[in-house]
Amino acid sequence: MATGGGWAPPRLDEFILTERLGSGTYATVYKAYRKKNAREVVAIKCVSKKSLNKVSVENLLTEIEILKSVRHPHIVELKDFQWDGDNIYLIMEYCAGGDLSRFIRTRRILPEKVARIFLQQLACALKFLHDRNISHLDLKPQNILLSSLEKPYLKLADFGFAQHMSPWDEKHVLRGSPLYMAPEMVCNRQYDARVDLWSVGVIFYEALFGRPPFASKSFTELEEKIRSNRAIELPSRPRLSWECRDLLQRLLERDPEKRISFEEFFTHPFVDMEHMPGAESLAKATALVVEAVKKDQQGDSSAALSLYCKALEYFVPALRYETDARRKEAIKSKVNQYVSRAEELKVLIASNNKTLLQQGNPARDILKEMSKDKPRLYAALEVASAAVSKEEEGKDDYETLDLYQQSLGELLLMLAAEPVGRRRELLHAEIQTLMGRAEYLKEQIKMRESQWEAESMGKEVLSDSVWSSCTLQ
Template sequence: MGICGSTAIKRDAADAENDTDFSKAYTLDHRAELGTGAFSKVLKGAKRMPDGSSGLAVAVKCISKTAELKAEDIASLQEEVAVLRSIDHPNIIKLYDFFEEKKMYYMVIELMEGGELFERIVKKTFYNEKEARDLIRILLDALAYLHHRNIVHRDLKPENLLLKSPYNDFDIKLADFGFAKQVNGKSLDTQCGTPGYVAPEILKGTKYGSEVDMWSCGVIVYILLGGYPPFHDDNHAILYRKIKAADYTFEPQYWEQVSDDAKDLIRKMLVVNPDSRLTADQALRHPWFLVGDHELISRNLTSTLDTMKKFNARRKFRGTVRGVILTNKMAKGTF
């Protein structure tokens, strides 16, 4: 589901201030727009208190019921809401409320005021392997929680790792469950995700399950330690061929300061055969997580920061777009 700021949406959002269930429960700040996309916008809001004062600050995704909103978009929205209602984890964004009204859907979600994790990292002046490991442990713990409940996220990427506060580097939340799905084994076949992070089995058009999240997580681990993505090419056909072959390297000028245990974890996550790929539980038991803090603190990744700054600038320049349905060419196996 995209987020957009059309005139029609602005009018409909204003209508919410009339006597609706949503407007009885929440207020919207139309001056505080947090995001935009195809059919909706995200605004800052607040819980209405009985005395008329403002309570908990929230983010509200206002989705316009336009003619362009397809049945599959609505089904995806309903799936996202069902998934978020079924989970409660300190490192997964919370859904507080959901309203369906005459012209709009409203998703009331946890307000994340710290921005993207990667944006915070590149502002650091010092960075070490222990800091990276702490972040990765948090992400793996959230994935283990989801996978135990047979939920697959399907769109893990830097844009979806958000910070709750501008002042805490480790209060991270996994966000954007627009592609999340209940899964029973390898039962999914929809080709979705984001180029560069998508798993080989999705590109090959085979049935898949929660293992796809572990591949995407492996890509994120690689970036957090090396500063750049393992698979990169402006030509998507070449990019997808590299992914399907797990064609990546640890270039010495970027990886000499990273421990062998960390590289071993990546090798065991970026495995083409999903049955041989580490699960989240297995990854959390990897020897890297048993290495003493002092040893990893001594592994200075400040040079990784410089590389990551360049990667992050390119990523932002290309635009933070939502996970995309992969091309028909790919679906037909052209790649």
């Protein structure tokens, strides 16, 4: 069967090779069917022996060695490899959803929630590799495949540049694609495993904003941007959560010494690998609900609400993980009960908090009066007052939380430098109050999002949104 360019695919005894899926420097990938089992679809990477030089032979052998040794739900499986006089064939798992680059391009940008699911899955694959001292070194959307378009989940592919490499091993060979390459790789040609974290940042940026941070019209312009010392600025639109922005900025840190570490990345609250769908999700949710009911019966509304919210953070992935329709329906029914009770508690607590807010905070007013000689401290207290006002008016929770976090960031710095005395005592008490308010708001936002997610999963008919179809299997 002829393919693009008039070339016929090579012949393999056990397989029927059909359409060409893509081609690179020294390999072409075809969709194929196993003759003995017509239902099994695979992707076959054909590497022409004529095109191989010493480096590409080494790359290919490394790819085969690494893929043979790894089995992970988010890494493309190497099923087998064969060779004949002309080619070497890598028989791979077939991913019907194409690559992440095309997925982003057809949607222009991905909503934060969808990008987060994909990021969690990529982090899961990278943790598996990191634990085995394997660095990919060519992370880009074209090397991340999707299992399908109906229920997409990520599969990391193309390990041609991968290396067995401890985080402290330094390399000097230029690898990968300039758009996704860490600055230290391009500028110094000396780098370590942390280059993969920069690439994750670029991929994540592209998913959220529709273009990579160094998008350029020419290679000269691209090189100039890579070599510049300017910090990467994040566009103000679309609006992103504080955790999302924080992670992006820490991944896209030009200096590898200041860049987020692998351990910090895997435990970052936005990546939140703890709440990825898995076999333990339901047990963790149930244990938290038992505690929530106890606190509820004891009349401790705040603790009960907090535990119900934490339980929901496990119930949503439990719903996504469950494949049995009847069990899924039973979980959803329980979730609805807990959400209703949490809503009742929320109203009760909000009513008490509103009374406290309306009474004002004389300590904050005294502290502001005492801080007029310290413009930076006074400004941070003004931001805190703005946050309290917004909360009292019931305005945008996300914006209010941003204000609380801004003011707390400044006030904590001020507290560290404040000498012992009355102002320090008041400042310490004010920070405690603001932290409590910020935590409460964060829980409200999480509970609302968990509720939306649980509801969206309960719908029998999938909507057009990608979110409703992003199910981890």
